Each structure stands twice: as C-alpha cells, then as structure tokens.
Amino acid sequence: MKDYGTILVVDDNPAILTAARICLGGVFGKVITLASPEGILATMNQERVDVVLLDMNFTLGVNSGQDGLLWLRSIHKRHPDVPVVLVTAYADIKLAVRGLKDGAADFVTKPWDNAELVRTLKDAIDKSKEIVPLEEVEAEHVRRVVEKCHGNISKAAEMLGITRQTLYAKIKK
Amino acid sequence: MKDYGTILVVDDNPAILTAARICLGGVFGKVITLASPEGILATMNQERVDVVLLDMNFTLGVNSGQDGLLWLRSIHKRHPDVPVVLVTAYADIKLAVRGLKDGAADFVTKPWDNAELVRTLKDAIDKSKEIVPLEEVEAEHVRRVVEKCHGNISKAAEMLGITRQTLYAKIKK
DNA sequence: CAAGAGTGTCTAAAAATCATACACTATCGG
DNA sequence: CCGATAGTGTATGATTTTTAGACACTCTTG
Numbered sequence: 001m002k003d004y005g006t007i008l009v010v011d012d013n014p015a016i017l018t019a020a021r022i023c024l025g026g027v028f029g030k031v032i033t034l035a036s037p038e039g040i041l042a043t044m045n046q047e048r049v050d051v052v053l054l055d056m057n058f059t060l061g062v063n064s065g066q067d068g069l070l071w072l073r074s075i076h077k078r079h080p081d082v083p084v085v086l087v088t089a090y091a092d093i094k095l096a097v098r099g100l101k102d103g104a105a106d107f108v109t110k111p112w113d114n115a116e117l118v119r120t121l122k123d124a125i126d127k128s129k130e131i132v133p134l135e136e137v138e139a140e141h142v143r144r145v146v147e148k149c150h151g152n153i154s155k156a157a158e159m160l161g162i163t164r165q166t167l168y169a170k171i172k173k
Numbered sequence: 174m175k176d177y178g179t180i181l182v183v184d185d186n187p188a189i190l191t192a193a194r195i196c197l198g199g200v201f202g203k204v205i206t207l208a209s210p211e212g213i214l215a216t217m218n219q220e221r222v223d224v225v226l227l228d229m230n231f232t233l234g235v236n237s238g239q240d241g242l243l244w245l246r247s248i249h250k251r252h253p254d255v256p257v258v259l260v261t262a263y264a265d266i267k268l269a270v271r272g273l274k275d276g277a278a279d280f281v282t283k284p285w286d287n288a289e290l291v292r293t294l295k296d297a298i299d300k301s302k303e304i305v306p307l308e309e310v311e312a313e314h315v316r317r318v319v320e321k322c323h324g325n326i327s328k329a330a331e332m333l334g335i336t337r338q339t340l341y342a343k344i345k346k
Numbered sequence: 347c348a349a350g351a352g353t354g355t356c357t358a359a360a361a362a363t364c365a366t367a368c369a370c371t372a373t374c375g376g
Numbered sequence: 377c378c379g380a381t382a383g384t385g386t387a388t389g390a391t392t393t394t395t396a397g398a399c400a401c402t403c404t405t406g
Contacts, residue, residue: 048323081320093266100273131321133334137314138307145304147254150221154352161306166394168354327383339363341385353402362393371384376377 004125005050006030010037010071011087012055020053023114027122037071044079051105051125053117055087056095068095069102076103083124087112142170177298178223179203183210183244184260185228193226196287200295210244217252224278224298226290228260229268241268242275249276256297260285315343 007028009020017033024031028050032043043049052075056068068086075084083105088096096107105124108117142160146167149156157167180201182193190206197204201223205216216222225248229241241259248257256278261269269280278297281290315333319340322329330340 081317093270097266097270097273100270129321131318131332132314133332134311134314135334138311141305141307141310144254148302148304152352159304159306161308163395164353165355165396169393325383336364337384338365338386342362347406349404349406351402351404354400356399357397358395359397360393360395362391364389364391366389367387369384369386371382373382374380376379 004028004122006032006048007051007053007121008032008034008040008043008047008049009053010034010040010055011053012036012057016055024118024121027118037067040071040075041078044075044082049079049082051121051128052082052084053087053121054084056092056099057087057089057110069098072099072102072104081128083128085121085124139170142167146171177201177295179205179221180224180226180294181205181207181213181216181220181222182226183207183213183228184226185209185230189228197291197294200291210240213244213248214251217248217255222252222255224294224301225255225257226260226294227257227277229265229272230260230262242271245272245275245277254301256301258294258297312343315340319344 004027007024007030009017009024009031011017011020011033012035014035017035021031021033030047032047032049034040034043037054040052044052054068054072054075068088072084072086075082080103084103086096086099086104086107087110088099088107090109093109096104096109099107105128106120108120142156145160146153146156149159153167153171154164157164160167162170177200180197180203182190182197182204184190184193184206185208187208190208194204194206203220205220205222207213207216210227213225217225227241227245227248245257245259248255253276257276259269259272259277259280260283261272261280263282266282269277269282272280278301279293281293315329318333319326319329322332326340326344327337330337333340335343
C-alpha cells in the first residue's frame with residue numbers, strides 16, 4: 001500500500017507536521033516534514049520527492065499568503081513535474097485559486113478531512129505520473145488548432161509550422 | 174477596440190443581462206444574451222461565439238449549481254476550444270473551483286467589478302487564441318517525459334512510443 | 347468576369363525515423 | 377571477483393515522412 005513514494009510536508013505548525021506523519025505514514029513510503037519553507041529546494045535537490053503538501057499560512061496574515069505563492073512558484077520553476085497541493089484556510093480560497101492558476105495541482109482547506117487529503121494527494125500523483133505517447137499529444141494538438149482555425153487547413157498548417165500536405169496526412173490518421 | 178468578437182452571456186436575471194449588454198458592448202463586437210441555458214448549444218451552433226459568460230445560479234439554491242456544471246460540460250464537450258467564464262456568488266467559490274476542474278477558463282464572483290470582468294474575459298480569449306507550433310509542443314512534452322523518467326532515456330523513449338535514437342535527436346535540438 | 351483564397355492531389359528530393367548492431371560503463375547479486 | 381543486466385553513445389542502411397513545387401478545381405467577393 002505504501003507505493004506512493006515520498007511526500008514533503010511543509011507547515012509552520014509542529015502539531016500539524018506530527019499529525020501528517022501519522023496520517024500519511026501509512027500511504028507514503030517516506031514522509032519528510034519541514035517547519036519552514038526555506039529548506040524546500042535543498043530537500044528536493046537531495047531527495048526525490050513525488051508530491052509536496054504546502055501550507056500557505058506562513059507569516060500569519062502579514063501578506064495574505066504571498067509568500068506561499070512565491071514558494072509555489074519556486075518549486076514549480078525548479079521541479080515543474082512535481083505536483084504541489086496547497087493547504088489554505090477556508091477564508092483564503094481565493095488564494096488557493098491563485099495558486100491553482102500558478103501551477104498547483106490542487107488544494108485542501110483547513111481543517112482537512114484525512115480521507116479527502118489522501119485522495120487529493122493520490123490523484124495529484126497519479127495525474128503527474130500519467131504519460132501520453134508523443135503521437136497522441138501531437139494528434140490532440142493538431143485537432144485543437146484545426147478546430148481553432150475553424151477548419152481552415154492552410155491557416156492551421158501555417159500556425160503549426162508544417163506544410164499543408166503534411167497536415168492532411170496527419171488528419172487522415 | 175471592439176476586436177474581441179462575440180460573447181454569449183447566460184443569466185436568468187434580465188437586469189444582469191441588460192447591464193452586461195451595456196458594460197460589454199464597448200468591448201465586444203456582438204453581445205448575445207440568453208435568459209435560460211437551454212438555448213446555449215443552439216446559439217453556438219448558429220453563431221461563432223468567442224467566449225461564454227455563464228451564471229451558475231439557475232434554479233436558485235435547489236441543487237447548488239449542479240445544473241450550471243452540467244451546462245458547462247455540455248458546452249465544453251461540443252466546443253472544447255470556446256472558453257467559458259463562470260459567474261458565482263462569493264459563497265459558492267467551491268462550485269467555481271469544481272467548474273475550473275471541469276474545464277472552465279476562469280470565474281468571477283457576484284457582485285462583479287466591471288473592469289475585472291472585462292479583463293478576465295479578455296484574458297480567457299487571448300489564452301484560447303494563442304497557438305503554439307507543433308514543434309514546440311513536441312519539445313515541451315519530450316522534456317517533461319524525460320524529466321519524469323529521471324533522465325532514463327530508454328524508458329522515456331519507450332513511453333513516448335519512439336526510438337531511443339530518435340529521442341536523442343530530438344533532445345539535441 | 348477576374349482575382350484571391352482555399353482545397354485535394356501528385357511528384358521527386360530531402361529529412362527524419364526505424365531496426366539492428368557494437369563498444370563502453372555502471373550496478374548488483376552470487 | 378565475475379557474470380548478468382540495464383543503460384549509454386554512436387553508426388549504418390532501409391523505410392517512412394516531410395517538404396517544395398506544381399496543377400486543376402471550387403468558392404467567394406469586388
């Protein structure tokens with residue numbers, strides 16, 4: 001059951017970290033906890049982390065979670081394929097939404113439901129691990145661009161940077 | 174300035190529709206309004222719509238916006254490349270988040286700020302119109318998969334459905 | 347009607363991809 | 377320490393894809 005790899009939990013409340021270790025220990029092979037976000041990148045460079053659970057409420061209320069967003073961006077920049085799940089207070093849902101737009105995989109609101117948290121984390125990891133063949137990605141993108149050009153194959157081909165004839169061939173299969 | 178095409182506004186409150194016509198008329202070449210969502214697909218089949226502004230509060234409070242989500246999915250299914258911006262009450266932000274996961278481009282909360290609404294709609298359209306060359310999409314996807322395989326080129330190539338040598342060639346440029 | 351834009355198809359040349367192969371390195375269990 | 381296994385980097389020739397260029401056709405529009 002412990003096949004979900006390594007999780008990094010970042011929260012400035014030690015009680016939360018202890019709770020996380022207990023709650024998540026049964027699901028993740030390794031639970032790393034950090035009381036402050038400064039060590040995130042260092043930790044992720046040393047250790048292969050499969051998912052990050054990041055609390056947004058550092059420096060309580062001082063700057064409405066801007067710090068959290070900055071850390072999220074830092075993680076996303078260095079490790080674009082490691083999913084980050086945010087933790088916010090319910091009143092801060094707008095912050096969580098900002099986070100989603102900035103690349104977070106998902107978020108949970110405090111106080112959280114353990115089962116929901118685990119499900120959210122599993123989903124985030126599963127989604128990040130799912131790999132699509134190159135051919136499929138290409139076909140999907142071609143379909144969208146042709147749609148966007150309202151069926152104008154010449155324009156679509158130009159925007160895709162390929163020849164009209166090549167686009168024909170790709171559409172046919 | 175009216176180069177943002179056609180917008181479809183769906184809201185069961187006639188006053189909102191009137192306000193939308195006035196507020197959005199200066200930005201969009203054509204503002205189509207619908208008092209009920211039943212006509213959405215029919216309208217979109219007849220007319221080329223560039224963005225949809227969809228209120229989630231039909232059948233007030235009866236089923237917490239499930240209807241809105243269903244309409245969102247219908248639109249997204251038939252017209253996957255037309256961005257949909259949701260309108261929800263502030264208390265229903267969770268609904269808006271569900272909507273985002275279901276493919277909505279963005280959302281605004283009622284009561285809205287006109288400038289913010291226009292900005293949100295413009296962003297949604299700009300983003301939906303931006304077209305990426307096929308080569309770039311391919312390179313990005315290759316990069317991600319290689320990263321996900323932690324540098325194991327053989328595995329990455331297999332998952333991408335291409336040869337190891339081909340992957341080499343793609344990485345080199 | 348004439349011009350322009352788009353379509354569908356063809357050819358031969360150029361480029362990319364494939365299967366296969368070989369030498370090399372690193373890791374791990376016996 | 378040795379052999380097995382897995383991965384890397386590179387090479388070759390055959391095969392497939394893509395390209396440039398061209399031609400005939402349809403549509404729309406001034």
